[in-house]
Amino acid sequence: MWRERSERDRRDGAAERAPAPPPSEHALLRLQRTAGNAAVQRLLARQPAPVIDPAPAPALAPPAVDPHSFEGLTADVQAKIDALKAANDALKAATTAVARKAAKKERAKALTAHQAAVVALAKWTRDNTPPRSLLDGYLDRTDVKADAKVATLGQLAADVARMEFLLGTMYHQGTKAKWETTENRGAFPDTYDAAVGGGAQPWCTKFAGYAYTRLGFRANKDNTTSEFMSGFRMREWATAGKGPSGEPITAADQTAEDATGTGSAVIDKAEWKQLRKDLKKAKTDADRLAVTQAFFASGSHPHPQAGDIVIKPRGDAEGNNEFTGGGKSHTMLVESFDATGFKIHTIEGNVGDKVGGRTIDLTNAVDVSKIIMLSRMGTQFFGASPTAAGGTGATGTSISGPAAQAGAAFGGGIMGAIAETLTTAVLSAVYSHEALTGGMHRIHEKLVEINAAQGWIKSADADASVTDWTGATGAGNES
Numbered sequence: 001m002w003r004e005r006s007e008r009d010r011r012d013g014a015a016e017r018a019p020a021p022p023p024s025e026h027a028l029l030r031l032q033r034t035a036g037n038a039a040v041q042r043l044l045a046r047q048p049a050p051v052i053d054p055a056p057a058p059a060l061a062p063p064a065v066d067p068h069s070f071e072g073l074t075a076d077v078q079a080k081i082d083a084l085k086a087a088n089d090a091l092k093a094a095t096t097a098v099a100r101k102a103a104k105k106e107r108a109k110a111l112t113a114h115q116a117a118v119v120a121l122a123k124w125t126r127d128n129t130p131p132r133s134l135l136d137g138y139l140d141r142t143d144v145k146a147d148a149k150v151a152t153l154g155q156l157a158a159d160v161a162r163m164e165f166l167l168g169t170m171y172h173q174g175t176k177a178k179w180e181t182t183e184n185r186g187a188f189p190d191t192y193d194a195a196v197g198g199g200a201q202p203w204c205t206k207f208a209g210y211a212y213t214r215l216g217f218r219a220n221k222d223n224t225t226s227e228f229m230s231g232f233r234m235r236e237w238a239t240a241g242k243g244p245s246g247e248p249i250t251a252a253d254q255t256a257e258d259a260t261g262t263g264s265a266v267i268d269k270a271e272w273k274q275l276r277k278d279l280k281k282a283k284t285d286a287d288r289l290a291v292t293q294a295f296f297a298s299g300s301h302p303h304p305q306a307g308d309i310v311i312k313p314r315g316d317a318e319g320n321n322e323f324t325g326g327g328k329s330h331t332m333l334v335e336s337f338d339a340t341g342f343k344i345h346t347i348e349g350n351v352g353d354k355v356g357g358r359t360i361d362l363t364n365a366v367d368v369s370k371i372i373m374l375s376r377m378g379t380q381f382f383g384a385s386p387t388a389a390g391g392t393g394a395t396g397t398s399i400s401g402p403a404a405q406a407g408a409a410f411g412g413g414i415m416g417a418i419a420e421t422l423t424t425a426v427l428s429a430v431y432s433h434e435a436l437t438g439g440m441h442r443i444h445e446k447l448v449e450i451n452a453a454q455g456w457i458k459s460a461d462a463d464a465s466v467t468d469w470t471g472a473t474g475a476g477n478e479s
Contacts, residue, residue, distance in 0.1 A: 070128075073121040074446055077170065080114040081454065087111075118171040119187065125163055126191075129443060130156050130436050132216060137431035139383050146379045150263030152433045153382060154307020157211040158335050159440040161347045164188065164207070165355045165466055166447035166457075174456040175470045178353035192349065198229040204478065205230050205331040207349025208309050216382050219249050231311040231329030231372070238266055238309075238375040256377045264378025265302045269321045272371045276321060279365035288363045292342045304344050304374060308334040310360070311372040314478050319369045329372060330478040332358075335465055345465045351478055357466030 065072045087110035091103040135156070139149055168188045169175055180186045184193075184200045192203050192210040209217075209228025219227060219237070226244050227237035236242040241255040256264045275295050282288040296303055304310075313319040314328040323329050332348040335357060342362040349355050361367045429435065445462040448469075452460035457469040 068124075070121075070124055070443065070446075073117070073124050074450065077114075077117045077121055078450065080110070080117040081450075084110040084114045114173075115171055115187070118167060122164075122167045122171075122188075122191075125167065125443060126214065129163070129440055130159075130215070131439070134431060134436055135215065136383060138433070138436060139379065141428065141431055143428070146261055146263040148263075148433070149379050150376060151305055151307075152436060153212075153215055153379070154305055154334075154376065155433075155437055156215055156440065157208075157307040158333060158347065159437065159444070160211040160214050161207065161333050161349075161355075162335065162444060162466065163440070163447065164210075165347060165469070166444065166451060168355055169451055169456050169469075170447065172354075173454070175354070175356075175472070179355065180353045184350070188355075189350070196225045196228045198226075201229065202350050202478075204348055204350040205234055207355065208331050208333045211307075211333060212377065217377070219381060230327075231331045232323060232327040234309065234331065234375065235268075235311055235373050238373065238377075239268060256375050256381075262378025262380045263376070264380070265374075265376045267301055267374040269372045271301065272368060272373075273321045275362075276365050276368045279363065279368060285363070288365075289342070292363045296342075302376070303339055304334050304337040304362075305376070306334055306336055307376070309375045309377075310334060310344065310346065311375075312370040313372065318366045321369060321372055323372060345467060347466045352472075355466070356470055356472055358472075359467060 065075065067073070067076065084107075087103070087107040091100065091107050094100040094103040138144070138152065168179055171187060172179065178186075179188050182200075184203055189203045189206075192206040193199065193201075195210045195213045196206040198206070205228050209225060212228075213225060217225075219225075227233050227249060229244070233244050236244075236246075237249055238256040240257075241248050241250040243249045257266045275292070278291045278295070279288050282291050295301055310332045312330050312332065313322065313324045314330050315324060330348070330351070332346040334344055335347040336345045337343070338345070344360040344362065345357060346360065347355065347357045351358075360371070441462065448457070448460060448462045448464075451457045451469075458471045459468045461468070
């Protein structure tokens with residue numbers, strides 16, 4: 001038995017001394033996982049508990065809006081509108097004499113602040129639109145014909161006038177209030193007088209003239225604007241280059257009557273008289289439409305377009321295409337023209353002592369009887385200085401210069417030609433009708449948005465006409 005036990009002990013000792021068989025792959029993986037888990041547990045024991053769902057980092061504050069920018073100024077106007085509303089509500093809610101007196105005082109302060117904010121916004125638009133540097137570059141393009149440039153100038157003039165309507169409506173909180181505090185004076189009429197001159201006179205022609213002075217209109221080197229003081233003076237200048245005392249403002253071949261190469265034109269009273277007579281003879285609407293179509297199909301009578309200036313006798317009575325006694329008249333700016341129905345939509349100052357509009361049907365003899373003259377100013381009156389008839393309003397900033405420089409920088413050849421072509425394409429896009437009118441339209445959209453939200457105009461469509469916005473015919477006091 002002893003031997004058996006000794007033998008067993010010997011075998012057991014040998015087994016202990018023998019190397020263990022290598023672990024299987026599965027055993028190794030299990031060991032690694034166990035060791036890894038233990039290591040992780042030791043690490044967690046030494047670290048603070050992790051945050052499973054950390055709070056998101058605070059968002060960066062939006063950049064501050066420049067209070068002097070268009071965005072900042074429109075925001076200020078909106079804030080002042082809200083403050084004025086609150087002041088109006090407080091005045092309505094006041095029940096005692098003392099409370100009403102205090103509320104009226106606060107309301108007056110809110111109104112003053114509102115008007116000051118609108119004036120600040122108006123100053124920005126007047127100082128910055130349309131960008132004169134872009135306009136000068138566009139006028140100097142040699143690849144754009146004069147009549148296309150004049151169409152752009154006319155559209156911009158109408159856009160300026162529309163902008164003034166929207167700003168003035170905002171200032172007066174709607175279209176019912178007169179723009180005059182005293183006869184022919186007011187916050188907005190005074191601006192038009194400052195641009196044209198003449199003092200406290202009826203400001204319908206000044207309103208149209210102001211739109212063109214914003215575009216750099218210059219009849220001569222003396223920068224005279226006296227032609228915009230009345231419709232009578234406008235016709236004297238447009239047909240003969242004469243000033244208020246019969247003195248020449250511009251040479252006869254530089255007046256708006258010269259249409260050669262400048263895009264300018266005049267349809268004077270004798271021609272309107274003939275159209276009126278022919279319309280009176282026509283028996284049906286179809287006949288009258290045919291008469292008007294023939295009038296404009298002759299080639300000597302251009303279709304009206306945005307920016308054209310129309311002079312009419314003062315008053316609403318049927319006329320004879322002549323000035324009212326004493327040379328009295330009323331001046332309108334064409335806002336748009338419906339070439340299908342031959343209808344002119346106008347925007348005009350000092351109609352009902354404010355800015356308004358009307359529709360003129362050129363197939364209607366009575367409407368035609370109220371037209372003395374239609375005038376369209378050519379490119380020769382714009383740019384760095386007046387040019388000879390046939391000029392293009394050159395400013396000395398032609399895009400051909402930078403384009404040629406870009407080509408030269410690439411050493412000429414094929415690469416130089418490509419560089420010149422690309423530069424011309426880029427500058428043509430910058431100095432373009434679309435860039436100029438598109439910028440104005442975006443500002444219109446914001447001004448319309450503010451006015452329409454308050455119910456101050458009847459349409460929220462930025463492309464609507466002034467008659468759509470006012471719902472009025474434009475008839476009324478034209479003094």
